[in-house]
Amino acid sequence: MWQEQTELHEIYCLTAAKQNWRKLIAFGDTLQLELKRKLLWIWPTTANVLKFNQALSELQIQNILSIGCGSGLLEWLMLAAAENRFNIYGLERDANWWCSKYAVKSFVPLNYVEHARLNAKLLTDCCAGVYPCALLFCYFNDRQAFLDYLNIFVGNWLIIIGPQPNLGIHTDPNPLQAQLPTEQWALHSLLQWTEHNIVAFYKKLT
Ligand SMILES: C[S@@+](CC[C@H](N)C(=O)[O-])C[C@H]1O[C@@H](n2cnc3c(N)ncnc32)[C@H](O)[C@@H]1O
Known part of the structure; x- marks a missing residue:
């Protein structure tokens, strides 16, 4: 505990x-x-973070809403590495827990599911x-909420960030088996993160 x-x-x-x-x-x-x-479900390498940020720049994604961001440490890393070139909003559930003395500190400002009216505003x-925006799910595990x-x-x-399929680690959505309506979403690109994790970028078909 002391350690x-x-x-x-x-x-x-x-x-x-940020420079740390x-x-x-x-x-x-x-x-x-x-x-x-x-603190964080998967810890990316520095190369992973840089590649992720490069992909955001190429796609001109400027705003991200990270659903179920936990402590927000991943989001902090992305922002710090990009020197705040984009915005990330964090959304979590259970304000009582995250504001309690038992939870780890939040590394980005958290918004809470319970504050329904604020959430609608957050999504808007x-x-x-004018720039494209994205929803981010990292190791999320609730199909219906997704x-x-x-x-x-x-x-x-x-x-969607999560494990490669067939590793015995379950997330829903899984980045490679997201089961999205194919007439609405198409897989655009993939990044390999660490040995076992994938970042999938899906684009909405208009
Ligand atoms: C496995 S954790 C991943 C946390 C973080 N994204 C990470 O990679 O370390 C899943 C998170 O989703 C949150 N969550 C579950 N259902 C949610 C919902 N309906 N809306 C927002 N967050 C939710 C949980 O509270 C939990 O912190």
């Missing part, structure tokens, strides 16, 4: 300055799996600009 507190303290110090994002990833490599998972704001979000999303891009 975990010390390590968390180090994480909080590192995330105080590489150090943060290196520090993540030294952590025990339990704390790593508490995310796509209000479909509900997709139904009200007016943007053109969907990003």
